[in-house]
Amino acid sequence: MNTLDDPQLQTVLQRLHAAAADDAARWAARREQQATGQLPQDEGLVRMGEFYLAVSPDEGRLLYLLARATRARRMVEFGASYGVSTLYLGAAARDNGGHLVTTEAHPDKCRALRANLAQAGLADCVTLREGDALQTLADRTEPVDLLLLDGWKSLYLPLLRLLRPRLGEGALVLADNVDHAAAQDYVAAVRAPDSGFLTHLMGDLSVSVCL
Known part of the structure; x- marks a missing residue:
């Protein structure tokens, strides 16, 4: 049995996926409140705390499979949120005999993520760095076998x-939601002929291999 099928992990994933499914309703309620002036038009506040912004079960399994197929042992994630993608990559890290370093800026999400990792039995396979990823990853000296970018789109290129x-x-290098306007500089960079990457776009997911 691989770690992804572990009942302890699956219980946590099912709970998080169910909670994330309500994101659409939360977005609609927020937009209504903003339209009526009950909330400020501030995307930063909207996106930070109450939204899961999670990968789907299919996307999560794809992350796990890609990590296993490439035998990635040293992984880095930008934008853990409540930890859905983190759990999939953490499971791959355990099965590959490796470790995942993940990042998240929102304190409430960090507290929830630590609890989710513990409940899933993956706390020993994942290190959370809380704060601005440009700072928390600046001292990274170890090689990176797999990098997932799934946070603020304007930071994709600086982090790369x-x-x-x-x-x-x-x-x-995997980058999610690259159809967002703020990610277009990243897409242009990794698709440039002299980028040092071979890149393929799968919907709103960018998949790049370092050459």
């Missing part, structure tokens, strides 16, 4: 540049 020296040949 920060970690580029740690990405060896064959390293995998």
Whole structure:
């Protein structure tokens, strides 16, 4: 049995996926409140605390499979939120004999994430760095086999540049929601002929292999 099928982990994932399914209703309520002036038009406040912004079960399993297929042992994630994608990558880290470093800026989400990791039995496979990822990952010296970008889109390219020296040949870089306007500089960069990456777009997911 692989870790992804562990009942302890699946119980946590099912709870989180069920909670994340209500994001659409929360978005609609927020937009209505903003339209009527009950809330400020501030995307930062809207997106930070109450929304899961989670990968779907299919997307999560894809993350796990990609990590296993590439035998990624040293993984980094930007934008853990409540930890749905973190749990999938953490399971792959355990099965690959590796470790995941994840990042999250929102204190409430960090507290919830730590609890979710403990309940899933993956706390020993995942290190959470709380705060601005450009700062919390700045001292990273170890190589990176797999990098997942799934936070603020405007930080995708700066973070890629920060970690580029740690990405060896064959390293995998995944970036979610790249159809967002703020991610277009990232998409242009990884698709440029001289980028050092081979990149394929799958819907709103960018998959890049370091050459």
